Amino acid sequence: MRTYENKDELKNEINKVKIIFLEESTMLIYFLLPLIAVALLCVPFIFTAKKIKNGRSPKGAFIGNLCTFAGIMLCALIVPVGNFVSAASEEGVKAALSTGAGLGYLAAALAVGLSCVGSGIAVAAGAPAAIGATSEDPKNFVKALIFVVLGEGIALYGLLIAILIISNVGTALGI
Numbered sequence: 001m002r003t004y005e006n007k008d009e010l011k012n013e014i015n016k017v018k019i020i021f022l023e024e025s026t027m028l029i030y031f032l033l034p035l036i037a038v039a040l041l042c043v044p045f046i047f048t049a050k051k052i053k054n055g056r057s058p059k060g061a062f063i064g065n066l067c068t069f070a071g072i073m074l075c076a077l078i079v080p081v082g083n084f085v086s087a088a089s090e091e092g093v094k095a096a097l098s099t100g101a102g103l104g105y106l107a108a109a110l111a112v113g114l115s116c117v118g119s120g121i122a123v124a125a126g127a128p129a130a131i132g133a134t135s136e137d138p139k140n141f142v143k144a145l146i147f148v149v150l151g152e153g154i155a156l157y158g159l160l161i162a163i164l165i166i167s168n169v170g171t172a173l174g175i
Contacts (some may be wrong), residue, residue: 037072044068104169108162115158122151 044065048058130144 037076040068040072041065045150101169106167108165109168111158111161112155112163113158116155117163119152119155119158123148126151 044061047064048061051058051061126144126147130148133144134138
């Protein structure tokens with residue numbers, strides 16, 4: 001057991017222990033709050049599934065889910081927890097918000113967004129046709145699946161292009 005020569009050493013040691021405890025409890029809160037939010041958002045789906053299983057309308061459970069989501073988002077906007085949300089330093093913002101970098105980020109967003117829209121249109125047209133062809137002749141399953149996968153591949157290409165654009169923007173900024 002350690003002995004302390006004066007009260008200041010003891011107070012410093014107690015303060016160190018308090019800081020460590022607060023940091024651990026803060027990390028626990030940062031882990032538990034999103035977990036609780038996800039649980040609260042999932043609970044109405046259980047009631048929805050029960051209502052559908054019993055043959056009743058899930059309208060009330062769906063409205064409850066929307067209200068729970070709105071409440072959680074409102075709390076997230078009104079009560080930010082600790083330093084979970086904080087402003088960036090001024091020099092970092094100036095470096096990241098140059099015109100060229102902004103256009104690069106916009107190009108990456110457009111590459112992903114438009115490729116996903118195109119992929120959705122392709123899959124929306126191809127999947128029903130694939131299901132119909134498979135229902136008529138089960139041997140056509142692989143051929144039909146290839147066409148659906150080709151439609152989904154468009155989104156992956158857009159994501160890869162966006163990653164390349166963002167990496168080039170980061171290289172230009174020196175990040």
